[in-house]
Amino acid sequence: MTPAQLYCWHFMAYPHLPADFDEKYDSGWVTVPNALWDADRSRGLYQEYIDQLTLADDLGFDGFVLNEHHQNVYGMAASPNIVAAALTQATKRGRIVVLGNLLPLHMNPMRVAEEYAILDMMSGGRVVAGFAPGGGPETFNYDVPSAPSREQFWESLDLIVRAWTEDGPFHHEGRHFPLRYVNPWPKPLQKPHPPIGVPGSRSPGTLIECAKRGYCYFLSSRSHGSATGRAKDQFAKILEQHGHKYHPFRMGILLSVYVGESDATARDECEEGVWYFLKNCLKGHLRTEGRQLTFGPGVPYIPTKAWRQYLETSQPGRKLLGDAENWEELEASNSIIVGGPETVLERLKQLVDQSNVGNLLIQFHIGNMSDDITRASMTRFAEKVAPELRAYSAKVFAERFPESEEEMALAGVHT
Amino acid sequence: MSARIIEAGGRKVGLVEIGDGAPLLYLHGFADLHGVRPDPFPFHQALATTRRVIAPAHPGCGDSDEYPDLSNIDDVEFHYLDVFDALGLDHFDLVGHCMGGWIAAEIAVRHPERVRSLSLIGASGLFVPNATIGDVFMMAQPARSVEYHDLRAMLFNDAESAQATDLFPDGRGDIDDEVRRYQMLRFSSFVGFKPPYFYHRALVNRLHRIACPAMVITGENDRFVPRAIAEAYASGIKGARGPEVIAGAGHAAHLEAPDAVAKLVTELLG
Numbered sequence: 058m059t060p061a062q063l064y065c066w067h068f069m070a071y072p073h074l075p076a077d078f079d080e081k082y083d084s085g086w087v088t089v090p091n092a093l094w095d096a097d098r099s100r101g102l103y104q105e106y107i108d109q110l111t112l113a114d115d116l117g118f119d120g121f122v123l124n125e126h127h128q129n130v131y132g133m134a135a136s137p138n139i140v141a142a143a144l145t146q147a148t149k150r151g152r153i154v155v156l157g158n159l160l161p162l163h164m165n166p167m168r169v170a171e172e173y174a175i176l177d178m179m180s181g182g183r184v185v186a187g188f189a190p191g192g193g194p195e196t197f198n199y200d201v202p203s204a205p206s207r208e209q210f211w212e213s214l215d216l217i218v219r220a221w222t223e224d225g226p227f228h229h230e231g232r233h234f235p236l237r238y239v240n241p242w243p244k245p246l247q248k249p250h251p252p253i254g255v256p257g258s259r260s261p262g263t264l265i266e267c268a269k270r271g272y273c274y275f276l277s278s279r280s281h282g283s284a285t286g287r288a289k290d291q292f293a294k295i296l297e298q299h300g301h302k303y304h305p306f307r308m309g310i311l312l313s314v315y316v317g318e319s320d321a322t323a324r325d326e327c328e329e330g331v332w333y334f335l336k337n338c339l340k341g342h343l344r345t346e347g348r349q350l351t352f353g354p355g356v357p358y359i360p361t362k363a364w365r366q367y368l369e370t371s372q373p374g375r376k377l378l379g380d381a382e383n384w385e386e387l388e389a390s391n392s393i394i395v396g397g398p399e400t401v402l403e404r405l406k407q408l409v410d411q412s413n414v415g416n417l418l419i420q421f422h423i424g425n426m427s428d429d430i431t432r433a434s435m436t437r438f439a440e441k442v443a444p445e446l447r448a449y450s451a452k453v454f455a456e457r458f459p460e461s462e463e464e465m466a467l468a469g470v471h472t
Numbered sequence: 473m474s475a476r477i478i479e480a481g482g483r484k485v486g487l488v489e490i491g492d493g494a495p496l497l498y499l500h501g502f503a504d505l506h507g508v509r510p511d512p513f514p515f516h517q518a519l520a521t522t523r524r525v526i527a528p529a530h531p532g533c534g535d536s537d538e539y540p541d542l543s544n545i546d547d548v549e550f551h552y553l554d555v556f557d558a559l560g561l562d563h564f565d566l567v568g569h570c571m572g573g574w575i576a577a578e579i580a581v582r583h584p585e586r587v588r589s590l591s592l593i594g595a596s597g598l599f600v601p602n603a604t605i606g607d608v609f610m611m612a613q614p615a616r617s618v619e620y621h622d623l624r625a626m627l628f629n630d631a632e633s634a635q636a637t638d639l640f641p642d643g644r645g646d647i648d649d650e651v652r653r654y655q656m657l658r659f660s661s662f663v664g665f666k667p668p669y670f671y672h673r674a675l676v677n678r679l680h681r682i683a684c685p686a687m688v689i690t691g692e693n694d695r696f697v698p699r700a701i702a703e704a705y706a707s708g709i710k711g712a713r714g715p716e717v718i719a720g721a722g723h724a725a726h727l728e729a730p731d732a733v734a735k736l737v738t739e740l741l742g
Contacts (some may be wrong), residue, residue, distance in 0.1 A: 187625070197607075345616050347616070348610070348615050355608075355612035355613040357611070361538070361655055
């Protein structure tokens, strides 16, 4: 049985913010003044990050994950396809997961279809094509009108898949992207097309549209535990309603891991990076301090009925990941796992056991973490955590999903 | 007062009616009837002493169905033509606040023969260089996840007044009010989130087509729609009165100074 797929996710954070950033600035997103950009200290930054992903390839990770954000200190892969292009050349083996291109930001979805096809060719068929509608911050800095952006999103994604699978030229009569000549050169290497992933935070609309089309759903929520299992159950139920069966590789989750030398030293080793990430990178996104732009009445993309339901079932001002005040609160979120190899292994085994999710997208470089510390953590993970985690997950999945092997192959999972 | 739902253009439209007399159509904004509350404010009551005030909720607001095909201000204007037909409204006074004022101006430039008088209160809709209409969407994202001070500051003269904090309280307010506020943001996001940001560049060149008596009103401290927009309306509409600047009021001048604003509008109504 296929073991859990272990991916190295790199946000490519800006690591040189001043020490008093949190005190002085409202947000790390959209309006964070770019006068803070330190060109001298940032020389070589992208290379350092790309080299870390090359190390992940050497260490036997199943792949690398990039995502797209704009005007922020959290993630600077504003054009993830450019970084992915470098990875096609710098790495040999792992899958290149771009999660994803933000479709409503493109005037013409064919550009994305073409770029993914080129990346798939350049990488020898290693691309996982992710697509996302963009979150709150992107609605502000790229003027995506948020109410219709979901509709635009699915129209472009369906057009891209059609362009990859149907011979052109053909005419697309869409509401948002009418095109007379759809006829991309090249086509992707993988047939019928690269595996497709869509991130979401449990909004039923996204779950249903993914289920209908058989795409992989990546839960972008930043707290794990029983809620992750519930999300999986929800997706499994929706899949069944649409004639599909859940298996662990239909879903992925995002988490952060730091593997220290030992439990005794791990927190000290990664403390600076983790708290830089929480206080600075998450400010404006997953922190109540300042002005959070990710979700709320000012980004009214969810239908009114869903908004009412949210109001009725949520507490205003509830704590978010970036609000953790200390290690104990952070532990409780189960989203940033820190410890020696044994502890990390145990907690990831628990997560696999509880969630039945097969794609683990793991952030190793956290905040302003130094290159040395990041590499050491990745290496310990690959040597002391991954082997047993793979064996354990393969066994668990084989027991629980005995008939899924063929379906997983269809989903494009390496077996 | 009566609240009812009519059908127009195949969609349900919720509306409130008060008073008797010649018809007056009122188009709402954010801090307003339908924008927050289901019932008329004192300003609307004042207009109803001499008119039959008809106040429909914009598509997706209050009891009105969402209009999923809506993509620009033109669609909104045509939606209202359907509403007029459904109501059998031929000739009427037109009063609008904020986005409602913009929609009213769009109706008046296209159908000057139907509009008996036009009153604009804090109306958006025009592009004036260096007079940017505020980003109500970003201000609607609460600071520290619970504080709506900045939104209140955009909509009212005094962000901490009893009225401002009653309509836009910190934390979780009345859920129905919050839903109405969300509906108004969602509706307006279809036409004002992306550029053009709550304006229609061609509108300024069409204002001369308005043939009826007109009045342009703005709050002294409108921090959402800059004074220059009111000035451009007043100079673009032939014979328009104004801009009448309401002292001590902000964007929602009609709520903050109902008597003063109602007096001006009533003078225009004659």
